[in-house]
Amino acid sequence: MKRISILLLLILFATPAFAEVVEEEIKDYYSIAGVTRTEILRNLQRRAPYKQAGSFVPAFTQTDLKYQIRLKQQGGRCGVDKVTVFLNLTYKYPRLAQHQSTNTRLWWRDIIKHYTIHEEIHGAISRKWAKELDRTLLSLTDLNCETAWQTIKARASYINRQLQKEQQEYDRITEHGQKQYRYKGHL
Template sequence: MQQIHLLRLRRSISAALACALLLMAVPAKADVVRTVSTEYYMVDGTKPAAIIMNLKRSSPLNEGNKTYQANTRTDIRTTYNIEQRGDSCRITNVIVYLHLTYLYPKLRHSVDFETRKWWRTFYRDLEKHELIHGEISSKAAHKLSDTLENLKPGDCYNFKSTVKVKARRIMNQMKKDQVAYDALTQHGFKQQRNMGRYP
């Protein structure tokens, strides 16, 4: 009998924990729908020197003479309705969709223990750098949502233009923040030194 009570108690505790985790996972205000995907490109080499050389050759991320080993792509889309009352319009039902795509290198071949240890450290630093790019994008998406949701009603003639201008301003600032972050960290080379300044 005692075992049955214990089993029921465990089930109750498990159910309570599951409910708590579910509540924590659902945002109180679902204003930004955020999705993430990760892509990889293959890199040859079995030793650090060869891997570094092949990273430069294999990376799809080229900008002039510069090559980067990882990247974060940001796609932000917004849906909303505009309600009209007389000559006044207001925005409703704002949803911002943010999709982040992280691109990382992946070793094509098995490597020895020391090379694997080096690669894990190298890869971890790439992730730290790119995840902050993702946070900068997330911050912009939330700012866009908040700005549009709190936009005061206005004259219908100029209302759509006002919405577009405010959205464009936030997107342009996000791009500037991404560039400034890369400049500050030299695309991740000085990541540890500047970790406290972003996002």
């Protein structure tokens, strides 16, 4: 029993510390005025947080991905001892500012549900890449100490580019959620 305990302690101390992803999620809203569907859609187009080439995106997810690292030096080499990845997700959604008829409220509820599904997938993509950043950085164990930070920054930059690429591809496939049924991704 004593040998097993010693063996377990050796295994625990031989492996790097477990990394972590600290996530913060914020839901932010902007007001949309209008009583009829036409008024609401007109104001939605005017107030949308993201516009490009004549189209508008009424809901939006902003991802902010950062990290902190503690290095350890052993035998003239450096390695990542601890990683903390910080993922901040801010979802921005429209909210009706006026009271509408029951039919209009039901119509609006369906629209918001559609936007929410689309944006939550953006959040899931960001979570996936935050975990990948966490895993990738923690795996850096045998680095030249003089260039360790350059290597770390390069790996983090690569992960961030992959995150942006997947987000853009998701929006391209779904046309920013207008054709959500096209998305067959697995997260």
